[in-house]
Amino acid sequence: MRRLLLPFMLMIPVKLALAQASDEYVSRRMNMVLTQITQRGVVHRATIKAMETVPRHLFVPNSYRNSAYEDRPLPIGYGQTISQPYIVAYMTELMKPSPEMIALEIGTGSGYQAAVLAEIVKHVYTIEIVPQLGSSAEKTLRKLDYSNVTTRIADGYHGWPEKGPFDIIVVTAAADHIPPPLIEQLKEGGRMIIPVGSPFLVQQLMLVEKKGGKVKTRSLIPVRFVPFTRAEE
Amino acid sequence: MNRENASIFLLSVAIIGFQLAIINLISYGQWYHFAYLAVSVAMLGFGSSGVILAVWPKLGQKYASKLISRLPVITGLLMLSSPLLIGIPGIRFDTLLVFTSKFEAAKLLLTCFILFLPFLSGAMVLGLFFIIRSNSIPILYAWNLAGSAVGGVLIIALSRYLSVANLASSFGLMAIVAGFFLAKSSKMKLAITTVGLAGCLLLFFQPKVPFKSEFKPLSKTLLIPDSRVIHTASTPQGTFEMVSSGSLRQASGLSLSYFGRVPLVDMAFLNAQDYAAFEKALADTAFYHQNLFSFPYWLFHSPEVLMLQPNSTFLTTQAGLLGSEEITIVEPLRPVADRLAAYPWFDERVSVVTAYPREYLINEQRLWHAIVFPSVGSFGGAGLSALKEEYLFTTESLVKAYHLLTPEGLLVFSTFMDNPPRNSLKLISLVAESARDLGLKPSEYMLAMRNWNTLLVLLKRNVFENTERDMAFNFALENGFDMVIPAPLEELNMMPDSTFQHLANQMICDDPSKGVVDYPFSLEPPTDNSPFFSKFLRMGKFRSYLSWMGADGVPFLELGYFIVWVSLAVCLLLALIAIAFPMLISVANRSFNAPVWFYFACLGLGFMLVEISLIQRTILVVGNPIMSSAVIISTMLCFSAVGSYLSSFIYIRRGMLLAILGIALLTSVLIPLGDRINLYIVGLPIYTRVVTLVLLIAPLALLMGMLFPLGMRYLHTFATNQIPVAWGVNGFFSVLAAPVATILAVEFGFSIAFASGAALYMACLPIVLLMQRKARGQTG
Structure with a gap:
């Protein structure tokens, strides 16, 4: 009997440790939302709730889990980064997401932005061009039961016409022009967010709105999508 | 031998x-x-x-x-x-x-x-x-x-x-x-x-x-699954690589009302940085019309166009489709020029010249309807280009280009819009200042418009007529662009605040400095003496930067500039560890000879300051940094070698005095006359230019080369145990000289960097007199 119970008895401290770690991450996440997001002026309730819910530490490489809730972007490999929490929250708030909306994300990266949006909107379609990143993000999102996120490995330039038009389009990679197919797939009254500038230095966020068939842009705050540290090979 | x-x-x-x-x-x-x-x-x-x-x-x-x-x-x-x-x-x-x-x-x-x-x-x-x-x-x-x-x-x-x-x-x-x-x-x-x-x-x-x-543009491009390098070449300017992919596109200045196809491009990289785009196929005509860069062609019929180092074949294709009669491309990089010459979508109207654009402008005599400058500044901000000499974007360069225009001719400039505005305002500031240098009123001769991320600035040989301004307003309205000069009636592409438009208005006023004194970034128009277009940081404004970006973010505001400071810090640290501390330990057993140390420190710092500022200054004369480095380094070292050899035939102290006074005399002529001499010889054939440069620099290098071996000979006679120490002191200051010279040049201009180097040589004079007295004492 004791032999049978031994594996279970051994698992108790492991489970306890995991629970403790999980609690620790929850507390860090709450602190992140308080100090980095709400104190900096993000007020959109659904966004704040999503930021409190999504376990950011599961979207970063294992070696960076401890830094997952720090106020900085982190490397995810292949020269890409997961944006700093405030930027994710700020971009989400700007898109004014609501439960009936359908969103398109160009550049899945870690999948974190897609997860945050998925907490709020009806469905998120996300496209990644780097296969390794796309597969990894898909795995994480599936593991976390985000059934309202569909991923695709392809060139995001063409958007996802068969699933459009979209209420929200998020483009996470800088470009020198806004792809015409994306403007076409943006719903009347829809909003698109796009970062402009070098991905390593100072960028500005651009809000693109489609109203009355006309496209208007608005330049927003300068931000940095700077990779602060990198996983060692 | x-x-x-x-x-x-x-x-x-x-x-x-x-x-x-x-x-x-x-x-x-x-x-x-x-x-x-x-x-x-x-x-x-x-x-x-x-x-x-x-x-x-x-x-x-x-x-x-x-x-x-x-x-x-x-x-x-x-x-x-x-x-x-x-x-x-x-x-x-x-x-x-x-x-x-x-x-x-x-x-x-x-x-x-x-x-x-x-x-x-x-x-x-x-x-x-x-x-x-x-x-x-x-x-x-x-x-x-x-x-x-x-x-x-x-x-x-x-x-x-x-x-x-x-x-x-x-x-x-x-x-x-x-x-x-x-x-x-x-x-x-x-x-x-x-x-x-x-x-x-x-x-x-x-x-x-x-x-x-992994953060270089080439690394990121090669991550795209079907990207591959299709051609590699070693060039004196660096490694050239051509990448083909099914996902690369480029379309700066494109109107948001264009819904057609954007053509795929092959991308050329130089030292893993994106350099030029080659369209793989032509797009429909609307693509070339619904673009900021098409506006200049509204003002002409069959213009003759000079394209300076265009960063995309798009610009040339556009010029051809919009009726240009003749297009000459000036391209400094040989593999790119060869590819352009064989580009299938260009017809007989297009010709390619392999030359550096500023060099070409200086020697050009012919008049053009439009001279199109390359897009200036790195995408989205100053960033890594902060310390790059951009001799094409100086007031002197623009003045010269202006004189190559036909009466209805235009100079065409562009840059990326940035936030906070730096490149965009610097470009307006540069064009406006050049206009003022030409005795023109910027508000009458300039026109500028922008879309959400690109700014187009025009400077006309003659005043912009009202009909032309109306055309510009209509063109902007049709394509969803905003006028900048003259100011817009309503913004379609909104900026976060009015700073950009306010400062742009100030720039074209009679007294442009009035409104920009409090702006945290330097908007001084670059000149040939300080051709750093993308240098924006102002020493006195660091608090503003800190409050805006935070301590960890400030370096990313202008990374290139901070890299030089980091280089200086690293050099200082290494020089302290590898030279200063061991030397201090060794000196504990020897007599401390301050004059000797000072003498060799001045030589270490002085030689490099003169050499580096001459390299940077000569880029303009010979056309490119590689040629400039080769000419200056080789001339300086070769004639210093001659000086060193000759020094063995003269008396030590007399030789030192002669060399220092000679350097003083030569630099007092070169500093005030250097710019004039450069501009005079720059129009001569390249071999004549190189020979003239060698003749100008040789006497200075010869005298500079004498002082180190003379100093060593002095030590050999009077203080043999100081020879290695002198070698070390000289090395310590030579280590710091490269970043110091760069910082001086960026902050105060090449003339000051050069003059500082010369001043250090002159500072040796009292030491030589002191050595003379000491030697007399010992021999007496």
């Missing part, structure tokens, strides 16, 4: 060649700003070799001949292996992470240390020769400088045939050959031959393309 002199000559070729090759290697893998660091690391090697010889004088006495016969081979092996070592995971650093990770900064230091070793070893050989043959230092120094001069030219020749990785290692073989000359026994010669052959094999198996940062 005896075997020893031949060995010194070859080793010196190898050392300077390796130094320049390392600059190429780092420019490819990281960014060219670390070039200053490579120069400093080389100087560190020289300085610390002196220190080692000072701390362990036995090396120079007991083991000298043993070391001299072995060290050249060790130097060669280190040169062969260090380019490979610095690319190994765990050792290689990344520029963009240096400012944020202590670990990465440690890796930068480790890289410096690895690169420092071959210089240390090579310089030890030279130092040992100076000690054991101290009575013939001027001759040895002359061979050393002559070898360095040859190395400076050789690298240009070899860079056409060898890859960037092989280039650095190949100089290792030269050092091994230098070792072969010094080998006494046949056994030793056989061993060295074996090592040399092994080195050749290493060269053969070395990867042709070295490691590059």
Whole structure:
């Protein structure tokens, strides 16, 4: 009997440790939302709730889990980064997401932005061009039961016409022009967010709105999508 | 030439060649700003070799001949292996992470240390020769400088045939050959031959393309699944690579009302940075019409257009489709020019000239309807271009271009919109200031419009008519663009605040400085004396930057500028560790000779300040930085070698006085007349320009080359134990000189950097007088 119970008895401290770690991450996440997001002026309730819910530490490489809730972007490999929490929250708030909306994300990266949006909107379609990143993000999102996120490995330039038009389009990679197919797939009254500038230095966020068939842009705050540290090979 | 002199000559070729090759290697893998660091690391090697010889004088006495016969081979092996070592995971650093990770900064230091070793070893050989043959230092120094001069030219020749990785290692073989000359026994010669052959094999198996940062544009482009490099070429400007992909597109200035197809492009990269785009197929006509860059063609019928280094074939295709009668492209990079000449979508109206744009402008006589300048500044901000000399974007350049316009002609400029506005405002400031220099009212001769991320600025030879302004307003309205000059009625592409438009309005006023004094970024129009278009930081405004970006974010505001400061910090740290501290320990046992230290410190700093500012200044005259480096480095070293040789025939103190007074006289002529001389000779054929430059610089280099060996001779007579210390002091200040010269040039202009170098030579005068008195006392 004791032999049978031994594996279970051994698992108790492991489970306890995991629970403790999980609690620790929850507390860090709450602190992140308080100090980095709400104190900096993000007020959109659904966004704040999503930021409190999504376990950011599961979207970063294992070696960076401890830094997952720090106020900085982190490397995810292949020269890409997961944006700093405030930027994710700020971009989400700007898109004014609501439960009936359908969103398109160009550049899945870690999948974190897609997860945050998925907490709020009806469905998120996300496209990644780097296969390794796309597969990894898909795995994480599936593991976390985000059934309202569909991923695709392809060139995001063409958007996802068969699933459009979209209420929200998020483009996470800088470009020198806004792809015409994306403007076409943006719903009347829809909003698109796009970062402009070098991905390593100072960028500005651009809000693109489609109203009355006309496209208007608005330049927003300068931000940095700077990779602060990198996983060692 | 005896075997020893031949060995010194070859080793010196190898050392300077390796130094320049390392600059190429780092420019490819990281960014060219670390070039200053490579120069400093080389100087560190020289300085610390002196220190080692000072701390362990036995090396120079007991083991000298043993070391001299072995060290050249060790130097060669280190040169062969260090380019490979610095690319190994765990050792290689990344520029963009240096400012944020202590670990990465440690890796930068480790890289410096690895690169420092071959210089240390090579310089030890030279130092040992100076000690054991101290009575013939001027001759040895002359061979050393002559070898360095040859190395400076050789690298240009070899860079056409060898890859960037092989280039650095190949100089290792030269050092091994230098070792072969010094080998006494046949056994030793056989061993060295074996090592040399092994080195050749290493060269053969070395990867042709070295490691590059994962954040360089080429690295990111190659992550796209179907991207592949279709052509590679080694050029004196760096490594050229052509990438083809099914996902690359470029369309700056495109209207948001265009819903058609954007053509795919092949992308050309230079040193892993994006350089030019080649459209794979033509798009529909609307694509070329619904674009900011099409507006100039609304104002002409069949214009003749001069395109200066266009960064895309789009601009030329557009000019052709919109009715240009003749288009001449000026492209400095040979592989790009060749590709443009064979580009299938260009017809007989397009011709390609391989030349540097500023050089072309200076020598051009013909008049044009439109001169299109390349897009200026890096995408989205100053960033890494902060310290790049942009001689095409100076007031002098624009004034010259203006005079090449037909009466209805236009100068066309563009840049990316940035936030906070820097490139965009600097461009308006530059064009407006040039207009004022020409006696024109900017508001009447300028026109500017923008879309969400691109700014187009025009300067017309004659006043813009009202009908032309109306055309501009209509064009903007149709395509969803905003006017900037004249000011817009309503903004379609909204900025976060009114700063950009407010300052743009100020720039075209009669007194532009009025509104911009409080702006945290420098918007001073660049000139030939300070051609740093993308240098925006102002020393006094760091608090503003800190409050805006935070301490960890400030470096990313203008990374290139901070890299030079980091280089200075790294150099200082290394120089303290490798030179200053050991030297202080060694001096504890010797007499402290402040005048001697001061004399050699001035020479170390002064020589490099003069040399680096001359290199930067001469880019304008010879057209490009590679040619400028080759001409100046080789002339300076070659004539310094002559000076060194001649110094052995004159009395020490008389020679010193003569050299210092000569330098004072020459610089007092060169500083005020330098700009005029440059502008005069710049129109001459290239060979005449080079010969004139050599003739102008040679006397100065000759006199500068005399002071070091004369100082050494003085020490040999009066204070032999100070020779290694003097070598070390000279090295310490030479280490700091490269970043210091750059910072001086960026902050105050080339003239000040040059004058500071000359002033340091003159500061030696009281020391020489003091030495004279001391010598008289001792001999009397």
